Amino acid sequence: MTSPDHSFRLDLTPTPSAFHRWWRIDNNYGPGFWYATFNGDTPAEIVAGLTDALIRPEPEEPAPTVADVLTGRGWEHTTSETGSQKLTSPDAIVQVELYASPSLGVMGWEIEAAHHHGEHGPEQRLWRAHLDSATPAHLLAAVAEAISNPAPVLRARFKINDSAHLTQGVEFAIGAEVVGAHKQRLAEARRHRPKPHLTTTAMAAPPIPSTTSPARPAR
Known part of the structure; x- marks a missing residue:
């Protein structure tokens, strides 16, 4: 998908392994190039945290940092x-790291969710994302907000795994709620859609051919 002004691009490339990078979002190799990737198991709400922020106008006020957003919600x-x-994260499932090297400089944000983060790295990974160091601050803040949002998410009955880290709420009929939420998201996206610039060109009407044959009698 390409934005109407061709400034941004979203690529979805499914692979047999959901752990591979399926989603890639970038500014279409424009000035200040940046990119973000998410693997196939990344929850949709987290990918949408970035894409929703990309649709909305860029805020005029400076965006909070990733650390500000996450520490405000109890992250270490x-x-x-x-x-x-x-x-x-407070439950130790998600780690967000900004890598900086004395020789290479800042290398971007790595986000990994796993059942356990040990001395030698994550064990039993759940999902992974990477955001380039040049990613705009308001987009980074939006992803941090999506990762740490405590609001429950809607899932179908058979789309829930048996992880001990999940808390399942009271079951209820979600059909109408899902459709309503989807329509609301579409309406919000269309509200920020840029209006096309319409141009009209005056065209001379073709000349009416002259008729020399006599009029036919009415029937």
């Missing part, structure tokens, strides 16, 4: 001597 925040940052 540590930094290293090189400038790297690590933020860990």
Whole structure:
């Protein structure tokens, strides 16, 4: 998909493994190039956190940092001597890291969800995302907001795994709620859709051919 002004591009490339990078969003190799990727198992609400922010007009006020958003919701925040940052969710499932190298500089944000984060890295990964270091601040903040949002999400009965980290709410009829939420999202997206510039060109009407044959009698 390409935005109407060709500034942004979204690619979806499914593979046999959902752990591979399925989603890629970038600014179509424009000035200040940036990109973000999400693997196939990333919850839709997190991918939508970025795409929804991409549709809306860029805010005039400075966006909060990733650390500001996450620490405001109780995430643990540590930094290293090189400038790297690590933020860990209260349940220790998700880690958000900003890698910084003395020789290579800032390398972007890595987000990984796993059942356990051990000394040698994540174990039993759930999903993964990467956001380039040049990703605009308001988009980074939107993803951080989506990751840490405590609101429940809608899932079909047989789309829920048996993870001990999930809390399942009271079951209710969600058909109308899902359709209503989808229509509301579409309406919000269309509200921010840029209106096309209409141009009209005056065209001379073709000349009416002259008729020399006599009129036929009415029937």
